[in-house]
Amino acid sequence: MKWDIDYNTSNAELIYSEYGRTVQELLQKANEIEQDDERQAYVERVIKLMLQMQPSVKQQENYEERLWKHAFRIAGGELNVTVPEGINATPDPEGVTPEPLPYPDTNKRMLHYGKNVLALIEEGKKMEDGPERDLVTYTAAYYMKVALSDWRDGKFYNEDMIRKDLYEISDKVLVLPPDAKIGEPSGNQPSQDNGSRRKKKKKKSGGGGGGGSNNRSRGSSSRSSRNRRRR
Numbered sequence: 001m002k003w004d005i006d007y008n009t010s011n012a013e014l015i016y017s018e019y020g021r022t023v024q025e026l027l028q029k030a031n032e033i034e035q036d037d038e039r040q041a042y043v044e045r046v047i048k049l050m051l052q053m054q055p056s057v058k059q060q061e062n063y064e065e066r067l068w069k070h071a072f073r074i075a076g077g078e079l080n081v082t083v084p085e086g087i088n089a090t091p092d093p094e095g096v097t098p099e100p101l102p103y104p105d106t107n108k109r110m111l112h113y114g115k116n117v118l119a120l121i122e123e124g125k126k127m128e129d130g131p132e133r134d135l136v137t138y139t140a141a142y143y144m145k146v147a148l149s150d151w152r153d154g155k156f157y158n159e160d161m162i163r164k165d166l167y168e169i170s171d172k173v174l175v176l177p178p179d180a181k182i183g184e185p186s187g188n189q190p191s192q193d194n195g196s197r198r199k200k201k202k203k204k205s206g207g208g209g210g211g212g213s214n215n216r217s218r219g220s221s222s223r224s225s226r227n228r229r230r231r
Helices: 017-028 036-053 055-059 063-074 115-126 131-149 159-169 207-230
Strands: none
Touching (some): 017 036, 036 055, 036 063, 055 063, 115 131
């Protein structure tokens, strides 16, 4: 017996896999429709189908133009239809990739001190030697100590290490004297959240029952006093 099975591996490659093979076949057959109005309605219905299949495209700017561009690309670059006003349906050139986004510089050293501390050190490097740069040096060292104190309860740091790291990060510009004492972080200094939450105390049950027993005892005592008065 010979099976008539159509495998995807034997079909044409999908141009946009997110729309599926059915949409691709519909658009590639659109120009075969002879009547202009029928062809126009046909393509518009297919584009609505593309939007239903990828509703998240609405979050992008000019999403309608994006759908029309995709439709023209799938159809081979030509569709004998009228494009809505204000939409450029010409497909983007193939092989053209967008410019990369400006990602943060991850090559900086010792990121565990935080970007604010590193930015402060960069500003200190630009200053001339004097009281202002000394103040920046002490401030940077203090916040470096804050960052390390908050990590593992401060078990893995000492002030000599902070002096050495500050000297290296600043390209040997900022020097904290060995006799300078770095301030101790106060309790009001914000720290990283360790994820711990206080557990709410459960209310003890039976409080209402105790009140009810007291009421019953009071009622019984009042009845006994009335009975004594009757006697």
